[in-house]
Amino acid sequence: MHQIDGQTIDLQADSQPYISIPESEYLELRNQVGYWKGMHQKALLREEGLKQEIKEKDGQIRDLKNRLFGKKTEKRPSKTEKANPKSNENKRPRGQQPGSEGHGLTERPDLPVVYEQACFPQNPVCPCCGLPYTLDGSSGPETQIIEVDVKAYTRRIVRQTGTKICSCKGVPQTITAPMPPKLMPKSPYGISIWADVLLNKFRYCQPTNRLLNHYEELGLPIFSRYNFRRLEQSQRII
Numbered sequence: 001m002h003q004i005d006g007q008t009i010d011l012q013a014d015s016q017p018y019i020s021i022p023e024s025e026y027l028e029l030r031n032q033v034g035y036w037k038g039m040h041q042k043a044l045l046r047e048e049g050l051k052q053e054i055k056e057k058d059g060q061i062r063d064l065k066n067r068l069f070g071k072k073t074e075k076r077p078s079k080t081e082k083a084n085p086k087s088n089e090n091k092r093p094r095g096q097q098p099g100s101e102g103h104g105l106t107e108r109p110d111l112p113v114v115y116e117q118a119c120f121p122q123n124p125v126c127p128c129c130g131l132p133y134t135l136d137g138s139s140g141p142e143t144q145i146i147e148v149d150v151k152a153y154t155r156r157i158v159r160q161t162g163t164k165i166c167s168c169k170g171v172p173q174t175i176t177a178p179m180p181p182k183l184m185p186k187s188p189y190g191i192s193i194w195a196d197v198l199l200n201k202f203r204y205c206q207p208t209n210r211l212l213n214h215y216e217e218l219g220l221p222i223f224s225r226y227n228f229r230r231l232e233q234s235q236r237i238i
Contacts (some may be wrong), residue, residue, distance in 0.1 A: 137164070152220035155190065189222075 095103070124133040160177040183194050200206040212222055 087224070150218065152215070152218045 002044065121234075125131060126133070157180060162175050164171060164173060168222050181191075183191050187194075197208075197211060201208060215222055
């Protein structure tokens, strides 16, 4: 209990004193509080980054120590082995061993066979007397050579036609078989060419100019401008 100017005022024990300050000073203090909070947050983030960097550096140091001072996996020759080196006489040679059974030639029964006849370049004669040999026409030993023949060709399609023998009205007099399907109706090139172009371009990443040069070597020159335009159309179709 306190008396001020003859009046009795009851002040609680837990009451706190208040200090009056100007508004400008109050705003400045609030700004400083926000500033130092932001600086504290940045310091925490920087500390976290430094801890992560130290952790990575420690891992690199451990790795380098293991490489330099760790146990070696390669076996080094001892002093005894250096003094008494082993002879190379008992070492087994590398590769296929003499007398071992090989795997033989790979059979390819699915490949078509093209028969050819190997003839003498000139009429064979006896090297002693010069008389010619008599060619009896019998077949000799056979030799197999696997070849790959790639060439361009033109499919000339003759469409079958038919003529009606009835007297029905509203029916065409003649009919023609439909054309085989094409990837692009107005393109003169077939599906096999476009499939090869798309595979080499997008699967094997072969430059288009190199592919066109390859077709030109096969006897099929294709203009690059035409090919680029059709490639864009084929991408839209796919």
